[in-house]
Amino acid sequence: xxxxxxxxxxxxxxxxxxxxxxxxxxxxxxxxxxxxxxxxxxxxxxxxxxxxxxxxxxxxxxxxxxxxxxxxxxxxxxxxxxxxxxxxxxxxxxxxxxxxxxxxxxxxxxxxxxxxxxxxxxxxxxxxxxxxxxxxxxxxxxxxxxxxxxxxxxxxxxxxxxxxxxxxxxxxxxxxxxxxxxxxxxxxxxxxxxxxxxxxxxxxxxxxxxxxxxxxxxxxxxxxxxxxxxxxxxxxxxxxxxxxxxxxxxxxxxxxxxxxxxxxxxxxxxxxxxxxxxxxxxxxxxxxxxxxxxxxxxxxxxxxxxxxxxxxxxxxxxxxxxxxxxxxxxxxxxxxxxxxxxxxxxxxxxxxxxxxxxxxxxxxxxxxxxxxxxxxxxxxxxxxxxxxxxxxxxxxxxxxxxxxxxxxxxxxxxxxxxxxxxxxxxxxxxxxxxxxxxxxxxxxxxxxxxxxxxxxxxxxxxxxxxxxxxxxxxxxxxxxxxxxxxxxxxxxxxxxxxxxxxxxxxxxxxxxxxxxxxxxxxxxxxxxxxxxxxxxxxxxxx
Numbered sequence: 001x002x003x004x005x006x007x008x009x010x011x012x013x014x015x016x017x018x019x020x021x022x023x024x025x026x027x028x029x030x031x032x033x034x035x036x037x038x039x040x041x042x043x044x045x046x047x048x049x050x051x052x053x054x055x056x057x058x059x060x061x062x063x064x065x066x067x068x069x070x071x072x073x074x075x076x077x078x079x080x081x082x083x084x085x086x087x088x089x090x091x092x093x094x095x096x097x098x099x100x101x102x103x104x105x106x107x108x109x110x111x112x113x114x115x116x117x118x119x120x121x122x123x124x125x126x127x128x129x130x131x132x133x134x135x136x137x138x139x140x141x142x143x144x145x146x147x148x149x150x151x152x153x154x155x156x157x158x159x160x161x162x163x164x165x166x167x168x169x170x171x172x173x174x175x176x177x178x179x180x181x182x183x184x185x186x187x188x189x190x191x192x193x194x195x196x197x198x199x200x201x202x203x204x205x206x207x208x209x210x211x212x213x214x215x216x217x218x219x220x221x222x223x224x225x226x227x228x229x230x231x232x233x234x235x236x237x238x239x240x241x242x243x244x245x246x247x248x249x250x251x252x253x254x255x256x257x258x259x260x261x262x263x264x265x266x267x268x269x270x271x272x273x274x275x276x277x278x279x280x281x282x283x284x285x286x287x288x289x290x291x292x293x294x295x296x297x298x299x300x301x302x303x304x305x306x307x308x309x310x311x312x313x314x315x316x317x318x319x320x321x322x323x324x325x326x327x328x329x330x331x332x333x334x335x336x337x338x339x340x341x342x343x344x345x346x347x348x349x350x351x352x353x354x355x356x357x358x359x360x361x362x363x364x365x366x367x368x369x370x371x372x373x374x375x376x377x378x379x380x381x382x383x384x385x386x387x388x389x390x391x392x393x394x395x396x397x398x399x400x401x402x403x404x405x406x407x408x409x410x411x412x413x414x415x416x417x418x419x420x421x422x423x424x425x426x427x428x429x430x431x432x433x434x435x436x437x438x439x440x441x442x443x444x445x446x447x448x449x450x451x452x453x454x455x456x457x458x459x460x461x462x463x464x465x466x467x468x469x470x471x472x473x474x475x476x477x478x479x480x481x482x483x484x485x486x487x488x489x490x491x492x493x494x495x496x497x498x499x500x501x502x503x504x505x506x507x508x509x510x511x512x513x514x515x516x517x518x519x520x521x522x523x524x525x526x527x528x529x530x531x532x533x534x535x536x537x538x539x540x541x542x
Contacts, residue, residue: 020200021142025151027196028135029158031098033165034189035128036158038105041170041182042067046300047307048179048314049117050462055179059460062114064232064428067300068421069118072228073125074132075417076221079271082133082411083212090134090141091201095194097130102190109183120183132413138201140397149336152397153390165325167318174314213269219259224418227252231425234433271411280344283515284392285415287348290507291355291388292419294500295381297427298359301496306374308461309367309486323375327382328389335390344391349511351387354380356504362497367486384504395515423503430499431492432460438488439464442481461489 046063049055058066085093101124108120136155143151173181230249234240263269276282299321306317338347358381365373396412464485 021147021151023200024142024202025139025154027193027200028094028138029155030189030193031094031131031197032135032155032158034098034101034186034193035131037166037169037189038070038124038128038183038186041166041185045170045174045179045182045314046303047462048174050460056111056113056117058114058117061232061432062118064300064424065118066114066121067296067424068228068232070121070125070128071296071417071421071424072221072224073122074129075414075421076224077126077129077217078133078414078417079220079411080212080214080217081130082137084130085134085137087212089203090137091197091203093130094134094138094201095197097127097134098190098194098197099127100124101127101131102187103127105183105186109180109187111180124186136393136397136413142202145398148397149339149390149394150333152394153333153336155390155393167321167325168315169318171313171315171318213263213266216259216263216266216269216271219255219262223252223255223259224421225252226255228421228425231422231429234429275411279514280395283510284344284348284395285412287352287388287507287511288392288412289415289419289422290503290510291352291385292416293423293426294355294359294504295385295423296420297423297496297503298362298381298500300424300428301431301493302374302378304461304489305365305493306371309489310371312371320371320375321378323379324382324385327379328386331383331386332390335387336394338387339391339394344395345511345515347387347391348395348515349508351384351391352504352507352511354384355388356384356501356508358384359497359501359504362500363494365493365497366490388507423500427496427499430496431489434492434495435461435488438491439481439485442484442488461485 049058049066050063051057081093081097104120104123104125104127106120107123108117111117111120136152139151139155140148169185170182173185226248230245230247230252233248234242234245240246260273263271264273302321303317306312306320307314312320335347335351358377361373361377393412464481468479468481468485
């Protein structure tokens, strides 16, 4: 009998049907929770960070970059780290990512200004980019196809765990400590997780990995940064005809187009563009991008709605975000069963549709709307996200050979992070532009007494509230701006909510038009690394 190892399998000690697979799943999910927790924990801290007395006086632009420096680096490096995991081993990349993430958390936690905070978040993004694809790749290696959908469902539910723990823990920490403590929770998690990863997680890698593509990584990141910078700059200035706005947007589009051309020309692309010829694959990743565009954009303005309009504490605001996470926790593990019954196409379309529906009422919320209405809407959104993330991840992972699991996971998560980054940038810009237009008119009506403070009063609702509170003793007339500021933000949120709903609705249309229905699914192409993993059955592909 030959001792050769089949090309699509890891050696016996690393067998996909691993005896400790459920313990391994628990450990890698623990690492994933850190990445997701950091995204949600920052949302409840935004208002405090913007406060010059309790935080660092960050502007809305600073806050957008604090969020997007993380997501852009995350998205830009996901493909590279996915390929690096295939080459060096997913366990090694996972543990290294946890260490880098911890270092970034320490930098951000002890930041003395917006620049240092952004640097820390950038380092954390690099660590997160190493962690995310490694988790899904390890799951694909240790679980056989019949158990993999359930494992991926649990993986998807961990997003809900992170979303649930983040706002509540963040709110509690801010209430009792300083704002930087929200990042130090990551250090405690890493102290527990890293030793467990070293002991339990088996080594796995692609026996025939592709060469790395550093040029592709640089082009993708440069294009995304330029594009998002232009969008955020436009919202900051309120003018789109300025060279400093349209030039970086145009440069970003050109560089991203160059990235696509580069990837089609080289023999070892970071992203195999031929994969996008599969309607299932393309529809899945674009739907993930659009739904996370809506979700992350919604989280951005919701934090200010709860804390600046309803005047809730960070902890209470975090509690009211809990329904979003609870829905994911409950429905994500059950999405695999629903996919087996109705198919990925149906489940994904309904999920994206629920996300769209959840944002429509945001166009009608007011300052007097009961907070429980917000909780209901976030629950509906969480149900929708749960039935997009796991089914679309399974569609993506079943479209490629198991040996390329790391790269496929990276593509899926890259589109997810790009969607989140663009959501914060675009929705944040819409929020900023509409708010500035409305509140500027109110400031101008007050006359020369506040004319010199126009920039401080119109940047964001946090900036307006902070300036009024600091200066109302000397200028009592400033209190008259509190109501116009609230009205301006509510109007801006109405417009932003409609934008989120439209993005998710486009995701529904893409699934219904381009994702195959009852037809049998074509298997993924054979490669030098072995046969493709089994695709979904025809009923699952509906």
